Amino acid sequence: MVYDIFIIGGGINGCGIARDASGRGLKVCLAEMNDLASGTSSASTKLIHGGLRYLKYFDFKLVKEALKERDVLLKIMPHICWPMRFLIPLQSFKINNIFIRCGLLIYDYIAGYSTLPKTKTTDLKNSSLNAFLRSKFKKAYIYSDCWVEDSRLVVLNAVDAKIRGANILTRTRVINFEKKGKLWNVITKNNKGEIHEFLCKCIVNAAGPWVDSVNNHIRSKDTFSTKLVKGSHLVVNKLFNHNYSFFLTGNDGRIIFVIPFQEEYSLIGTTEVVHESMQQKPVCSDEEKNYLIDFMNNYFDFNLNKDHIISSFSGVRPLYSNDKQKSKNMSSITRDYVLNLDYVDNLPFLTIYGGKLTTFRKLSENVLLRLKDFFPKMGGEWTMKQPLPGGNFLIHDKKKLVYKLQKKYPFLDQICVKRFINYYGTLSFRILKNVKSKTDLGKNFGHSLTEIEVDWLLKNEFAKSSDDILWRRTKLGLKFNDNEKNKLENWLKFRI
Numbered sequence: 001m002v003y004d005i006f007i008i009g010g011g012i013n014g015c016g017i018a019r020d021a022s023g024r025g026l027k028v029c030l031a032e033m034n035d036l037a038s039g040t041s042s043a044s045t046k047l048i049h050g051g052l053r054y055l056k057y058f059d060f061k062l063v064k065e066a067l068k069e070r071d072v073l074l075k076i077m078p079h080i081c082w083p084m085r086f087l088i089p090l091q092s093f094k095i096n097n098i099f100i101r102c103g104l105l106i107y108d109y110i111a112g113y114s115t116l117p118k119t120k121t122t123d124l125k126n127s128s129l130n131a132f133l134r135s136k137f138k139k140a141y142i143y144s145d146c147w148v149e150d151s152r153l154v155v156l157n158a159v160d161a162k163i164r165g166a167n168i169l170t171r172t173r174v175i176n177f178e179k180k181g182k183l184w185n186v187i188t189k190n191n192k193g194e195i196h197e198f199l200c201k202c203i204v205n206a207a208g209p210w211v212d213s214v215n216n217h218i219r220s221k222d223t224f225s226t227k228l229v230k231g232s233h234l235v236v237n238k239l240f241n242h243n244y245s246f247f248l249t250g251n252d253g254r255i256i257f258v259i260p261f262q263e264e265y266s267l268i269g270t271t272e273v274v275h276e277s278m279q280q281k282p283v284c285s286d287e288e289k290n291y292l293i294d295f296m297n298n299y300f301d302f303n304l305n306k307d308h309i310i311s312s313f314s315g316v317r318p319l320y321s322n323d324k325q326k327s328k329n330m331s332s333i334t335r336d337y338v339l340n341l342d343y344v345d346n347l348p349f350l351t352i353y354g355g356k357l358t359t360f361r362k363l364s365e366n367v368l369l370r371l372k373d374f375f376p377k378m379g380g381e382w383t384m385k386q387p388l389p390g391g392n393f394l395i396h397d398k399k400k401l402v403y404k405l406q407k408k409y410p411f412l413d414q415i416c417v418k419r420f421i422n423y424y425g426t427l428s429f430r431i432l433k434n435v436k437s438k439t440d441l442g443k444n445f446g447h448s449l450t451e452i453e454v455d456w457l458l459k460n461e462f463a464k465s466s467d468d469i470l471w472r473r474t475k476l477g478l479k480f481n482d483n484e485k486n487k488l489e490n491w492l493k494f495r496i
């Protein structure tokens with residue numbers, strides 16, 4: 001078989017392109033060397049946002065595209081994406097307040113018509129929102145953006161791509177590619193050590209922070225290059241009794257977010273540290289932990305320290321950086337993406353530099369626009385209105401869906417029901433379709449994870465290990481202890 005497009009990398013960009021291209025009738029193969037979303041796409045801050053802070057760098061094009069996408073994505077994936085309100089605490093008589101207010105006015109203006117509430121100012125004096133905030137913060141601006149379950153976004157794109165005919169290979173590394181006649185021959189090696197070859201008309205390099213190491217196969221020196229910047233997050237027990245997130249500005253000009261996370265936790269991040277090479281696994285250093293803790297303690301009274309950290313994770317931003325930008329600070333390097341179409345012996349090879357979760361759908365459309373000359377018969381744009389699997393309902397009806405599932409399965413606990421709707425949306429009813437009583441859920445692995453869900457993930461969502469299930473299909477890894485994890489691992493050995 002000859003594929004039209006071979007995609008290297010199963011992060012959000014690779015899977016988004018695979019979905020879009022297969023929906024247009026192209027023959028697509030995607031290879032991911034580990035699990036889907038095992039790179040940067042599961043280590044983000046998990047926001048679908050315009051990027052308020054990018055206004056500081058006059059990145060209006062990116063902000064505009066991202067703000068427009070916010071509303072589109074809320075419609076096509078209301079299960080894994082939902083609105084969030086962000087609080088910016090303010091001290092009286094600070095010049096910075098005026099800049100932030102102007103930024104928010106522009107933000108709301110660029111967003112245009114949006115279903116999300118606009119910015120407002122609130123008095124913190126007699127508000128429950130001031131809990132733990134230092135008394136110097138008298139007022140706050142409150143603005144809107146959205147949350148997304150990042151790794152599920154990747155997986156659902158891959159699931160839909162497969163439904164539309166794509167061949168999705170995980171644990172499969174691309175080790176080489178070369179010209180063979182008028183086609184590319186892509187050589188892969190999977191985790192069993194098997195070597196396979198695939199013929200295709202075009203290659204898309206969506207390897208995220210590994211983008212340059214993949215491109216080394218075709219060129220020794222590249223004028224476009226990525227700057228690797230590590231960002232780390234801390235997870236602590238839930239800090240507040242409300243569902244607002246915080247947008248905090250630091251004395252160093254950076255910002256961090258504090259966000260309600262998986263019902264019982266708060267997520268704090270992120271940092272920005274140069275990461276020399278992807279041969280080094282990104283981890284949160286002590287300096288980064290101290291930085292985030294100090295940042296928090298400047299704002300709040302609860303004396304956070306390292307003992308409060310339950311978990312941490314780090315990802316590497318593959319930022320596009322040209323020579324001009326090398327001298328600038330890391331915060332100022334654009335988060336926008338750049339597409340580079342090369343012809344190697346007349347064969348198309350498209351490289352993606354940078355990008356954001358928020359703009360993945362638009363990026364995918366633009367990739368296919370760049371490839372239109374090679375595939376003139378492919379279909380037109382379609383992803384703007386087609387929900388991701390399980391997302392065929394309105395965000396306003398989410399509570400009704402939770403109620404309906406709870407009513408049908410009264411023996412499921414409330415947290416589990418909510419989790420199902422947030423992860424699987426309307427597919428929850430399909431996953432549970434043969435369940436009549438608690439025993440039909442099968443083995444209970446703890447924390448509401450049962451055999452029926454694990455089976456679904458193995459059969460339908462490319463999961464192959466306990467880490468895939470606990471960290472990228474769900475975030476139950478935060479709750480599982482080693483013993484529970486081993487039990488799941490042992491059970492999987494007989495299942496796979």
Ligand SMILES: Cc1cc2nc3c(=O)[nH]c(=O)nc-3n(C[C@H](O)[C@H](O)[C@H](O)COP(=O)(O)OP(=O)(O)OC[C@H]3O[C@@H](n4cnc5c(N)ncnc54)[C@H](O)[C@@H]3O)c2cc1C
Nearest residue numbers: 009011012013033039040041045047174208231355357358
């Ligand atoms: C700390 C942090 C916070 C962020 N927060 C946000 C946010 O809140 N909102 C937002 O919109 N964006 C955010 N981003 C940006 C966003 O996460 C990234 O732009 C996006 O995830 C990049 O996706 P990708 O597909 O390009 O890369 P990746 O997700 O890294 O995927 C690339 C994949 O390619 C695979 N691969 C590499 N080489 C090979 C090979 N030879 N063969 C096969 N597979 C290979 C890797 O295993 C990897 O899975 C954040 C980024 C970071 C680091």
